[in-house]
Amino acid sequence: MLALMRQPIGNRSVELADNRISLFSAQYGKCAVTGMPFLTTDEIHCHHIKPKKYGGNDSYENLVLINKLVHRLVHAETVETITYYLEVCNLNKKQLEKLNALRLKAGLGEIRGTQPLKTNKVDCNRL
Numbered sequence: 001m002l003a004l005m006r007q008p009i010g011n012r013s014v015e016l017a018d019n020r021i022s023l024f025s026a027q028y029g030k031c032a033v034t035g036m037p038f039l040t041t042d043e044i045h046c047h048h049i050k051p052k053k054y055g056g057n058d059s060y061e062n063l064v065l066i067n068k069l070v071h072r073l074v075h076a077e078t079v080e081t082i083t084y085y086l087e088v089c090n091l092n093k094k095q096l097e098k099l100n101a102l103r104l105k106a107g108l109g110e111i112r113g114t115q116p117l118k119t120n121k122v123d124c125n126r127l
Helices: 002-006 014-026 068-075 079-089 093-105
Strands: 044-048 063-067
Touching: 014 044, 014 063, 044 068, 063 068, 068 079, 068 093
Parallel strands: none
Antiparallel strands: 044 063
C-alpha cells in the first residue's frame, strides 16, 4: 500500500488519490472484476463507474480498482480489441458479468461470449 501512496497521480484530484488508497484496502488489494491480487502498482487502474464525461466524479462510491488490462477491456469498442483482451484476460462467466456491469454503466454494450480466436490463454494478472 505504501507503493500506491507514493505513486504519482499527475493532475488528478486529491480526493481520487485518497479514495484509491481506501479502495485498495477495502478490496483487499484485489481486482474488483477478477478477484486476483495486484502484484504491482502499475497494474492497478482506478475506474470511474459513472464516467466523468457523463457527470461522474472522484467520490469513493464512483470508483473501483481493476487490473489495467481488464480496464482496457471495459473501455474497448472494436471487435479486434475486445477479442484480444478477452483472450489475454481469460475471464470466467462471473468475471464477465462484473465486467459487463461496468461497461453498461460506462455507456458501452455488453460483451457476449468468451471464446477467443486463439487457444493459448494468458492470465492478465501475470503480465
